[in-house]
Structure formats: structure tokens, C-alpha cells
Amino acid sequence: MTTLRINGRQVTVDDLDPSTPLLWVLRDRLGMTGTKFGCGMSLCGACTIHLNGTAVRSCVTPLAAAADKDVTTIEGLSEQGDHPVQKAWAECDVPQCGYCQPGQMMSAAALLARKKRPSDQDIDSAMRGNICRCGTYQRIRKAIHSAAEEMK
Amino acid sequence: MITPTIKNLSTQGSSRRVFMQGLLSASGLLLAARVPGMSALPLGDMSEGDFASALADFRPNVFLSIDNAGKVTIVAHRSEMGTGIRTSLPMVVAEELGADWESVRLEQALGDAKYGSQNTDGSRSIRRFYSVMRDAGASARAMLEQAAAARWGVEASECDCRDSKVLHPDSERAIGFGELVEEAGKLAVPASDSLRYRAAAERRYVGQETKIYDLEGILDGSAVFGMDVRIPGTKHAAVARCPVVGGKVKSVDSKAAMAIRGVEKVVQIPVYKGHYAFQPLGGVAVIANNTWTAIQAVNALKIEWDLGPNADYDSAAYGKALVAATHEPGQVFRDVGDIEPAFEAASKELSADYEAPHLAHAPMEPPCALALFKDGAVEAWAPTQNPQSTQEVLTQVLGLAADKVKVNVTLLGGGFGRKSKSDFVAEAALLSKELGAPVHVTWTREDDIRHDFYHTVTAVHMKAAMDEEGKPTALLTRASFPPINSTFDPSADAPSSFEIGMGLSDQPWAIPNIRVEGCKAAARTRIGWLRSVSHIPHAFAVNSFVDELAWAAKTDPYEFLMALLGEDRMLDLSGVEYSNHSEPMSRYPFDLKRLKAVTKIAAERSGWGRELPKGKGLGIACHRSFLSYQATVVEVDVSQRGVVRLPKVWSVIDCGLAVNPDRVRSQMEGAAAFGASLTLGGAVTMQNGAVQQSNFHDYPIARMDEAPREVDVHIVPSEDLPGGVGEVGVPPFAPAMCNAIYAATGKRVRKLPLSGQDLRWE
Ligand code: FES
């Protein structure tokens, strides 16, 4: 039995092996499908969530590692979809297919939480783990700068 | 009707638009469709309740309904995979109708021939449906205006529709659409040739940068992709497939797999019948109570495979054989003038061999689907580019009548041509039938990379004869690649005119003697189409060779290219079997003036000709594809260690009328990143018939610091017939980038991708 807090709510999972990656706990057990599967090997970032505020890849984070910790997913990034990152993403029309974007936004939000005014280089190193096959990188960069501006 | 439950633990979302609502409420229709070739329409699958409420709605055609509260619902019948088409085509309907776009509701169509083609590929959604959508909106507008005019006792021609109201400006009267629904519904649908369309100056949506309809749901995580769709009781499956295409299961030991907690069933999927087409490959599936467990259990299966006839496929040797094939004459596809005497008279000759590998589509969302087989019928929910062909595949694989197969289209997490092929949906359907419960199949990334319908592998041999000044007098082009049709017909072992017509037989050069040939190549794997198809290797070869000719002639590559494009004219392809992307040349000629214009603009915007230090360089390429015109300038920055960075790209497109310019721009940005991926590192290779790559570590996709840092997009303002957009930006990218590398380092790249090639300089 594992207890964790997901988006501020206490959740207990008792019927899954504690080695099950959080990604699948969220998606298949809890029905929270905003966190995406892209590679399963920590290579693409589609599954990025926050564990105690830090961006982690949920496809390689076992359920056990989240015990008694705070998990934030895209569904809980903001109450009304109005986190500065989400607003900047909308303003810059970032998404194409949209599939990678929850992971992109979670990585970006974690970056901005630790770095108020990220440089292009900061953005490169924080975001290079997130693949966008549609190629929205240019707008992601712009949106991160714009969200930083908004948050200052 | 099945109601899916998307459970989010967060409290948000209830007031948001949820894509699923539209997805599951597709209903029938009452009046005639305006789709060419379609006439009377059935009630479809409407329940009696639906039918009663639909009767009250105004449904002038299959794409549009207005209820008596004035709510306008537009049907999106093409698949949304990132191009913005789910927004762009409905925008056209709303424009002509005079609907208030902000309050329009979209409904995603089920797979159904009544909509006309739903096959979302070939960059054809706008060009094929722009006028259909205009008519759908304009005919409803005419009927609403007529109904209002009758009420007011005025002429319909004095009325106008705006913001979902009919207006009579002279008397300052207005009436909402909802109030006119009943009267408008009794009127005859007007003839197409009587319709009034919005003049360019009058447009409020078409031509305006418009946000995609699904934006909110994508940003808060509530958008439903194929990976996310669930119905109560859904079980999760993963599948082991033979490492070699054409192989099958010899024996399977599933004891260890069955012992894993959560595993419900191990099912053998039979190998396809006849030839591949879109049938499942076959294999062994595990169904479990979650996807992770299913994947773990698949890994625990002990399977002995009969590898079949392709077990000796070695793509490296095959690539060499392709090059060799292009050194012998092939089938002639275009023959202008007479190249032989021109080569004899030449003062110089130049020849080069270009190679491009198999590619995997690698959409961010791997193939996946949900299906429910119940009472002799199947319903599927899938990220498919083509719900009608999916329906056909399910019909064949399950032996059902078409009316027993229903296909819902979810959002697609990328498609690029992979999701036109519904083998993955058929797997879900077969498994649901076996289990008697809804089954969601997920392909892992490894499955995706190893069991794709691969972009063809290509060799192109180019040879030019030149006069004293280095001006080409004759050009021979020979290509060899396994054709797409080999996936459907095992005897198809040579390039087709439709593939050669993607950038080879339609080379636009002002050269008096041109011959284009295709050389045989029998496929050893499943060949499919991938974003831009044969335009990728062909534009690479052709534009690289032109650059080589320019340097050989000691002429600026841009000046040389423009000179080679020649006079403004319509390219004469008489006598050439040329598909022109299935459009008549009379409607969509090959207009050199437009190709030259985009090339000139790209050069100007990039500051072509400026001095750059060694290691930095500009490269240019232009190409017509999918009936649109594109030119790209790439700036590269190659470190002395040979690492290539892409500080800036200039991308210019003339696609005729641009319905949603922001989405044209985003497609050009994306095409540059797609082009960067395939130039830098993308290649699928096979040894002993098995794919050697498996995930993003060995099949890399350009990351943020590798993709172009900035893409400057220019869209040529135009009222011409719409051309394609989604694929058009890709073909010129690789040659422009490789030409830039040559300018920067003096190293000529003739084989894609760059990875493993030595680009160091001193
Ligand atoms: S799915 Fe976790 S990093 Fe790709």
C-alpha cells in the first residue's frame, strides 16, 4: 500500500506493485491521462511531472519513490489552467498536435520555479530532455521567456 | 451510447470544452450533402431521441447544424494531428455562414463515406475541401437569409449574416439564427452556382491568425488523444510481433507472463492474409489490467519465431545495390531533347550519387487504439488519419459488414503518415473480440520504431553535361527505391510514375536535354508514406546536385539556381505520366514564376551573399510539392569538431490562399525541425531482417538545442487556389542544410543522415 499526495489530494494505491512506474499509476489506475507516454525510457519528457516540486520523468519513477511525497501533474499545475506557463503557451500558440505539451509545460514550470529569468542556455539544458516531434521548440522558448516576464 | 469517463483528480475541467463530448455525439443528418457524388442521406445511427431533436435543428448539409437556440455545430471530418485542420476547415464554414466563431461547437465525424474522403494525408484537406466547406456555409447562409427576408418582407439580397444573426442593415433589424431554424429547414438547398461567397475584404476568419479549437484542452491535460481514450471496463494490451516482417510465431510459452499479477489473458494474433496492406502483423498479445503490466508480461513471453523470407535483409548491402542499380539504364519517365549527343559534345561532366535511408515516423504518441467488440459489432476509438480505411480494415479482419463497424477519431499525437495505416486499430478490435471486453492497445516506442511502414530507402544518380561556362546542357537522373505499392502488391518492384513525379520527372530546370529514369528495387520490408514521401530524397538529390553544379561553375549558388529555373513559364510536362498530386495541370499548373518568387524572397530575407566566417554558411533549396511552392535558406554553424548547429532558417511558402496563416507558419516551423531530424540523425537500418534501432537514443529526434533556433517564415499573400501545407516545408530542408555545410566547411554530404560522417574542419 502506497500513500502519496497528487495535486493536493491524498491518494492510496494498494493493488499495484510498488515498482510500477508512476506514469501508469496515474494513467491506468487513477484515470489521469494528461501525463503522456512517449518512450518509457526517460528519453522524451512526455511523462514529466513534479515530485516535491522537481521535474521528474514519471515513466521511470516507481510508485514506491513517490510514497508520502507531493506529486503534481498537468491537471494540477493550476486550478483554472492559468499558470503563467499555460497562459504563455496559449498566447504563443505553442501546440501543434499537443501530445508533448503537458510534459513541456511541466518542465518549463519547474525551470521557472528555480530560475526567475532563465537564459537561452538555461532553457536549452532544462528543456532538451523534452522532445517535440512536431517541432514547436521556437515557440516554447518564446513562451518560457514570456512566462518569466509575467512572473517577475 | 457509451460514455467514456476521463477521470481527473483535479477539480478543474468541468466547464472546459472536452473533446470527447464532440467525439461521441456524432449523429445522422437529414438533407442532401454537398459532397460531390453524394446525394440522399440516411438517418445514420441516430437514436429516436436524437432524431426528434435533430428534426428541430437546421441541417442544410452533413457538415453543419444549427439548433433552435442558435448554437452552430460544425463537423470536423478530417483528422487533427497537429496541422490545425480541425480548426481551419470549420473556419471556412463559419466564414461563409456568418457564424460567430467563438461560439461555434465542433463535432468530430465518425468514419463515414457521406463526408467524402476523410483520408487526412497528402496535404490535401484544404485544397480538396475548401470549396466544399464554402458551399456548406454559403448555402446555409442563403437559406437563413431567405427565411429572415420572408419574415420581414424584404429581399434576401438585402440581408447579411453576421455573428450568428441575420441582419437587414437598411432597417437595422436583426434576428438570431436560432429563431429561423424551423423556417430555414423547410427551404430547398440552393444550387451551388447561385451561392454568394464572402469577398476577401469581407472575411473575418479566413486569412486571420486563429487559435486552434483544442488549445485549452491541450494545455490543461483534458484533451483526449488515442492514448487516453477509455470506456468503463477497459483492459490494456501490449503485443509481441516478429522482429522480421513476414515472420510468424512458431511456439510460445506464456507461463511466466501469466504468472504476473494483473495479467488476464495471452492471445495469439494471426499473421496477415495474403500481403501486408494495413493488416496486423500478427504476434502474441498480453491483456492486463494496466499497460505497464501488459508490457512487462510481453517481455516475459518466451516466443520462438519463424523469421520468414526477409530474415536476410541487410539494409546496408541493399543500399549499395540501389546505387549500383542506378548506374544501369532504367525505365524512362521523362525524355526531353536527346541527352546522348549532348553528353558527347560536353566540355565537362559532373556526376554524383545521393542516398537517403529508411525512416520511421515516430509520432510522439505511438500507435494505440481502443476497441469494443459486442453483439457482432465493433466500435473503435483511434488516432487514425483515415477512419474510412480503418473501417474497411476492421471489416476485412473481423469479417463484418461495414454497418457493424464504427470508427471514432480521437486527437492524434502526431501522424506523419503512420496513422493512415490501421494495423494497430485492427489489433485492438481482434483482442476485444477475444476477451469480450473493451481493449486498449498501446505500442511501445520500441514497437513503433521496429514495426513501422518505413519511408522508402533511395539512391539517386545524377549526371550533367556542361558547356565551357559550366552551363548544364544535359541532365540524367536515375532513381532506385522500393515503391509504396509493394506494401499492397508483392510484384511491385520498381518506382512508379507517381513517386518519380515527386521531384524527379518534374524537375523544372531550363536544360534542353533531360532524361529521368527509374530502376528496379524489390521491397524487403513494409514501405509506407512519411511526411513529404519521395519528395524528401528527390529534393535532396536534385537541390544538392544543382549546388554542386554551381560550385563547379564557380557561380554563386543562388544566382545559378535562379538561372537554372529559367524564364517565367508553366512547366511543360506533356508526354510525361505525371500525377501532379492527383490534380489536373489545368487547375494546378507548375508555375515557374511562383517557384522563382519564393526562392528570391528566401534569398533576400536571409541576406544572401553576406560574408560569413569559416564554419558558418548559408545554403538554399527550392521545391514544388503538394501543389505549393517552397524555398528554404538554412544557416549552419559547424564547430571545428564537426558539430552542426542551426542558428536560423528562412522559410518561404506560396500555398495559394492561406486559411489560417498561424497554422501555415507553425507547419513551416515544424517542417524545419522535421527536416533537421532527418538530416542530423534519423535512419532506420535492418540487419538479418530486424530493425536495429528501438527508441529515441538510437533513432534521435532533433531536440531543442539541435533544431533550428529560429525559423523566419514568410507566407506569400495570395488568392490563388489553396495548395498543400503540411508536407511542403520538409523537402527543401535537407539539401539547403547540406548545401550550407558545404559553404561552411567544403564538405559535401551526399548521404543522409549526417550522424557518423566526419564534418571536422581546420
Ligand atoms: S515517456 Fe517518460 S521520458 Fe519518455
Ligand code: FES
Ligand atoms: S506538439 Fe506534437 S509532439 Fe509536440
